[in-house]
Amino acid sequence: MWNEGEQNISTQTLFWTVYNILQNLPLLVDQKMGSTPLLEETAAISVSLSRADGTIKGVPHYFVIEKHAHRAGRRLSRLVQAQQTKQVVTSQPRQHYCPHCGSICDLEISQQKMTSIDGEMTLPNLVSHCRKCHCGFFPSA
Numbered sequence: 001m002w003n004e005g006e007q008n009i010s011t012q013t014l015f016w017t018v019y020n021i022l023q024n025l026p027l028l029v030d031q032k033m034g035s036t037p038l039l040e041e042t043a044a045i046s047v048s049l050s051r052a053d054g055t056i057k058g059v060p061h062y063f064v065i066e067k068h069a070h071r072a073g074r075r076l077s078r079l080v081q082a083q084q085t086k087q088v089v090t091s092q093p094r095q096h097y098c099p100h101c102g103s104i105c106d107l108e109i110s111q112q113k114m115t116s117i118d119g120e121m122t123l124p125n126l127v128s129h130c131r132k133c134h135c136g137f138f139p140s141a
């Protein structure tokens with residue numbers, strides 16, 4: 001059985017790979033069709049993986065197919081959210097004024113658990129601890 005908390009490395013690696021391809025080859029994305037050859041291929045690979053790992057066997061009730069597809073979509077959504085957030089965080093300056101005392105503070109990237117509409121995930125976030133006034137802050141907040 002497919003548990004939400006379990007990590008399927010093969011599927012996760014697949015989604016990261018496809019997502020990175022989509023990000024790096026935007027010309028392959030056909031906005032009018034709403035689907036692309038790469039997304040079609042992703043779906044086909046997802047079906048193959050679900051059959052190979054026994055998540056879906058034989059002739060399942062359609063509910064099983066839909067449930068598996070929905071979970072795959074939610075995983076992809078979380079991966080896209082994480083990648084988008086990482087891109088935003090890593091593109092920001094690494095110093096920020098302390099909102100309490102105005103000192104210039106170094107920022108660090110921390111990992112923060114959160115729950116999106118598609119489930120729990122860990123996202124990078126910029127944080128700082130002011131050496132002068134000892135206040136911690138998130139510059140994005």
Ligand SMILES: [Zn+2]
Nearest residue numbers: 098101130133
């Ligand atoms: Zn301060």
